[in-house]
Amino acid sequence: MWRIVARSAAMSGLRGSRRMASTAMSGPCIIRKRGADILHDPWFNKDTGFPVTERDRLGLRGLLPPRVISFEQQYTRFMESYRSLEKNTQGQKEDFVALSKWRILNRLHDRNETLYYRVLINNIKDFAPIIYTPTVGLVCQNYSGLFRRPRGMYFSAKDKGEMMSMIYNWPASQVDMIVLTDGSRILGLGDLGVQGIGIPIGKLDMYVAAAGINPQRILPVMLDVGTNNKRLLEDRLYLGLRQPRLEGEEYLSIVDEFMEAVHARWPKAIVQFEDFQMKWAFETLQRYRNRFCMFNDDIQGTAGVALAGLLGTVRSQGRPLTDFANQKIVVVGAGSAGLGVLNMALQAVSRMAGPVANPHFFLLDKDGLITKDRDVIDPSAAPFAKAHQELEEFGLREGASLTEVVKKVKPHVLLGLSGCGGIFNEEVLTAMKESDSIKPAIFAMSNPTKNAECTAKDAFQFAGENIVFGSGSPFENVDLGDGKVGHVNQANNMYLFPGIGLGALVSGARIITDGMLQAAAECLASYMTDEEIQRGVLYPSIDCIRDITAEVGAAVLRAAVVEEVAEGYHDVGPKELSNMSREETVLHVKRNMWYPVYSPLVHEK
Ligand SMILES: NC(=O)C1=CN([C@@H]2O[C@H](COP(=O)(O)OP(=O)(O)OC[C@H]3O[C@@H](n4cnc5c(N)ncnc54)[C@H](O)[C@@H]3O)[C@@H](O)[C@H]2O)C=CC1
Ligand SMILES: CC(=O)C(=O)O
């Protein structure tokens, strides 16, 4: 059963006003480098921030201008340059401005990670759209041209048989969190081959910013098995393998070898699979989920965030949560994300309504409504294909168009995970006015912004002001006139994946179970107060992402303990974890979150 106890408004006020206390540890940090090598290592570099004693100790004297600039001064200086870039690029083309902003942040990332992550954490609302969706999509599209320095590791089809030794080329002795892609379905942009590495980098930046994973213990990975993108294959600057994608056993043997190599070196590393095309997303999840600590973010992270949003919309209608079982939900997009959402929603309905559950889900793909009459149905979509008799009352048939489905079903929720920009057009949105819900919900979850099924403005304009709206990429709130505001929720898996990874890490989970994922979704679903939900606010502001992530991490940790997969982390064993109260668990998780401060550096040979 769902355990959703909404927080009080007073608690929520506290959240808004208080930035989570830093749990930074500023103990000394051992370094084996000296002199200029330190200045060129972004993990340790402090630029002009090295104190004089440290300059002496580390052989830096004379390699820097004499004046010591404090961390705070460096921070202010960076933000001033950023703000003047913003001013100077006003009125220029959107993509040019976005890439200019990305470049200035990326240069800092390449030079001084401590300052970079402080800047990111303190300005997450402004910077998430640059390092994450939507700008990260543009960066991936232009990656071969933008490439200056490598970040992360690249394993290609040509490295078969070598991965076990290659993994030791990574300079860090410990890795906690890996985000892995094969570049085959980057956001809604399709196959971008090796250029998809931008996604693991962006996701891991969110891990550091939201979950406080130590940036020295993260590893973005690209598995380059070729690309089927003709434009890239013909691009002389393309940096990946110029060959068609490996398929079948050949493909799986590469992923197998990578997983074995990673876990041989770092047995406790957690691997997040990201932006794999659907067939491999499902196949690899089944193949590895009981052997390694891994999850697929597009299937499982997205599902939890969407479900939390769907339960929020039930609450916003003033109905009990059990009414979720009666909601008519139209999902557009039968890929890894859409099917992940429906599977989790089905589990929730079954828990609420028991074995007699009869969910009202309608699934469409590019060929329209999916029914049992379809000649070829993907096995993962088959459980959601409607039977002939179920459709009679609506007068619908196989392949019915989205407009027809919305007009005839009058759904409570219209949720897009199709990657098809603008598919919720004026006619579809206007049809949502006839929804059977007093507060119809529209989720245009595809990324990046250009691939969103509709804009926030169109949703409120055509479907009416009483809707609840969510989008995968950020949109501004909509001015509805007379002081009224149409609230935009960012329905993005960023509200869950950092907490899933963090909870798995701090519990020392052997594997990531459905129970842990359900706990994550429940935690997010109950985070908002009734008053916030009434205003159509389904998710916390991104400014609170460190706080919600700590809560989600704690919920995941506790579920790992209950499900007996927690093996403990550092010197805290499973028994001690199981003796912690809920509050103690949250504190324990927060204590394990890294926060960027300059630690004193001590040289050791
Ligand atoms: N907001 C979030 O947190 C997340 C958003 N996404 C976004 O969801 C989108 C889809 O991702 P996946 O499911 O992994 O992709 P996928 O490629 O596995 O599936 C796409 C599905 O959309 C369907 N489709 C394509 N054009 C359509 C049309 N015109 N009408 C109806 N259906 C259509 C396809 O037939 C397919 O079933 C992407 O844009 C991705 O960025 C994915 C994960 C998380
Ligand atoms: C957000 C995300 O994971 C995606 O669009 O694929």
Ligand SMILES: [Mg+2]
């Ligand atoms: Mg993704």
